[in-house]
Amino acid sequence: xxxxxxxxxxxxxxxxxxxxxxxxxxxxxxxxxxxxDNTVVVIDLAKALDPANDRTPSAVxxxxxxxxxxxxxGTGAAxxxxxxxxxxxxIPAEGRLAYVVNHSGVAMPAAATAFQHGHAGTITVxxxxxxxxxxxxxxxxxxxxxxxxxxxxxxxxxxTPDRRFxxxxxxxxxxxxxxxxxxxxxxxxxxxxxxQVTQAYGKPxxxxxPTPIPHAGPHASFGCFPDANGIGISLRRGGYAFTANGGTxxxxxxxxxxxxxxxxxxxxxRIPVAVGPWGLAVSPDGGxxxxxxxxxxxxxxxxxxxxxxxxxxxxxxxxxxxxxxxLVGTNNPATATRTFGVAFTPDGRYAVITGAARGASGSRxxxxxxxxxxxxxxxxxxxxNEAYLLDILPGPRx
Numbered sequence: 001x002x003x004x005x006x007x008x009x010x011x012x013x014x015x016x017x018x019x020x021x022x023x024x025x026x027x028x029x030x031x032x033x034x035x036x037d038n039t040v041v042v043i044d045l046a047k048a049l050d051p052a053n054d055r056t057p058s059a060v061x062x063x064x065x066x067x068x069x070x071x072x073x074g075t076g077a078a079x080x081x082x083x084x085x086x087x088x089x090x091i092p093a094e095g096r097l098a099y100v101v102n103h104s105g106v107a108m109p110a111a112a113t114a115f116q117h118g119h120a121g122t123i124t125v126x127x128x129x130x131x132x133x134x135x136x137x138x139x140x141x142x143x144x145x146x147x148x149x150x151x152x153x154x155x156x157x158x159x160t161p162d163r164r165f166x167x168x169x170x171x172x173x174x175x176x177x178x179x180x181x182x183x184x185x186x187x188x189x190x191x192x193x194x195x196q197v198t199q200a201y202g203k204p205x206x207x208x209x210p211t212p213i214p215h216a217g218p219h220a221s222f223g224c225f226p227d228a229n230g231i232g233i234s235l236r237r238g239g240y241a242f243t244a245n246g247g248t249x250x251x252x253x254x255x256x257x258x259x260x261x262x263x264x265x266x267x268x269x270r271i272p273v274a275v276g277p278w279g280l281a282v283s284p285d286g287g288x289x290x291x292x293x294x295x296x297x298x299x300x301x302x303x304x305x306x307x308x309x310x311x312x313x314x315x316x317x318x319x320x321x322x323x324x325x326x327l328v329g330t331n332n333p334a335t336a337t338r339t340f341g342v343a344f345t346p347d348g349r350y351a352v353i354t355g356a357a358r359g360a361s362g363s364r365x366x367x368x369x370x371x372x373x374x375x376x377x378x379x380x381x382x383x384x385n386e387a388y389l390l391d392i393l394p395g396p397r398x
Contacts, residue, residue, distance in 0.1 A: 029061075029132065031098060033086040039063045040089060040100060042131060045350075048378040057381050064131050064142045066100045066124040072108055083112035084122065090157045090166075091128070097144065098131065099166060100124040101154050106146070117177035117216065121154035121170060123147045123186065150184045150193035153177070156231035156280070158241060164188060165260060167197075169228035169243055178219075178297075179212035180227040183243065185260060197259045197266050199226045203248045218300035222247055227297065230280030232289060234311045242314070244277035244291045245270075251277060251291055251307075253314050269317040273307040274325060279340055287311050292339035302336035 030043040040063070047059035066086050069078035084102030091098045104112045104119035112119060123146070130142035151170025158167045166186045173179020185195035201224060202208045208224035215221055227247030234240050239256035251271040259266040274293035281290050289311060293303035305325050313321040327333065 031089045031091065031131070033089050033100065034063070035085050035087055035103070036083075037063075038065060038067045038081050038084050038086060040066055040086060040098070040126065040131070049350075050378075054378060055381060059378070062132065062134055062137050064126065064136055065138065065140045066126065066143065067102060067106060068140060068143070068146060070106055070108070072110075080109060082106035083109040084124070085112060085116065085119075086124070087155055088157055090159065092159055092163055096128050098126040098128055099157055099159075100126060101149075101157050101168065102146075103153055103155065105148070115175075115216070118152050118172050118175040118179075120152055120174075121149040121168075123149060123154075123157065123166065123168065125191070145191050147186060147191045148193065149186070150196060151180070151182050153180060154184075155229045156243065158231045158233045159188075160233065160256070160260070161235060161239070165194075167231055167233070167241055167259070169231050171227045171229055171246070173212050173225070176212050176214050177217050178215070178222055178227065178247065179225050180247070181225050183228065183231070183241070183254065183259070195260065195262045197254060198264065199228065199243075199245075199252055199267050200270070201225065203250075217297045218295075220298050222297040224248070226250075226252060228252065229278045230291065232280050232282035234282045234286035234289065236286045236311050237315050240311070240315055242280060242282065242289045242309070242311075244280040246276045246278055246294070247297050249273060249275055249277065249296070251280070251289065251309060251314070253317075269314060269321075271309055271314050271321045273309075273322060274305050275301060275303045277307070282311075289314065294338055294340055295336075302338040304333070304335060304337040304339065306339055 028045040030045055032041045034041050041060055042062040043059050044061050047053050053059050065081060067082040067084035070080060070082045071078055072080040083104055084106060085104040086100050087103045088101035089098055102122045102124060105122040107119040125144040126142045127144050130136050136142050149168045149170055152174050153172025154168050155171045156169040166188055168184045168186060170182045170184060171180040181199045181201060183197040184193045187194045203223055206223045212225060213221040225247045226245035228243035229246050230244040232242050233256060241254040241256050243252040245252055251273055252267050253269040254267050273291055275296040276294045277291040278294035279292040289309040291307050293305045293307060295302040305327055307322050308324040309321050310323045
């Protein structure tokens, strides 16, 4: 199957796309990260497909908090929800837990509002049965644990095939939007960071300062730290992880076995792509990696392509590992579409897409797209404020 044929099996959203495994079946729920609301929003997909609920929040069945209360007044008493900025939700197909990536961990709300980057990150572990229970609406009752990531500004999370570990990308530096170059390995049993993969510093042909320059992006000084966003794992050749490096405009190839063993040489290659890769997906057979090229960290120039990478060639470090670069959302190479996230769709009938402008609480929209007709068949309003990534939960569970 050639790259163009593979591209037909992809749906790329300007903000995010993800596959509903079989949206026609009853009991599927969409869990959406509500970044500035510090919640995960639960959407009943069957209700979202009901025309009677179109353009309403009626399909939203729950909103569970994912950050703890913290002491903001210095009284010693927890009084305000921490500003965690949840940006990602990952649900193992067979699991009873969900993993939520909090970009700013348990930061003070004022600190996150003043500068949303460079905060110590956390992963919130949620009990999925409690997530679906309406009695837990607006509470932290579904929270099982909050796990530090050992880094700053995390975004991506991928589970190892045996579900023993989670790999988490720390996309930023301490107090800085630039400076991310670690991937944490979290033991899911002990819920602690046990390893860290340090990615290479620098980029060929780019003059790199010895330390991050403290500027918010976009800025011309960016380009030496990978600042990795999305991450995925292929089982080819014993297992390799791939990260979408928004800072260096490339994709890291990381030997999974060496990463889990703490080998400092676990990152074995970099594959150049287009500007500012963000979202990343691995094909079901592990043969391809696709990244969404969102925008340049140096200039702010927005992208309009996805890059398709051959996994075997990438592992070998071949120069032609990027086998295709496909325009998305436009036929004009000069038109920006800010591709954000990707997901393969070999079995899905629908796709779920987050979007709309950041604004007040619940300002985002979730669209349900019928892949056969390529028509929007459901719109859920009142979702999180700047909702980022999401996942699908087959349910209900007991």
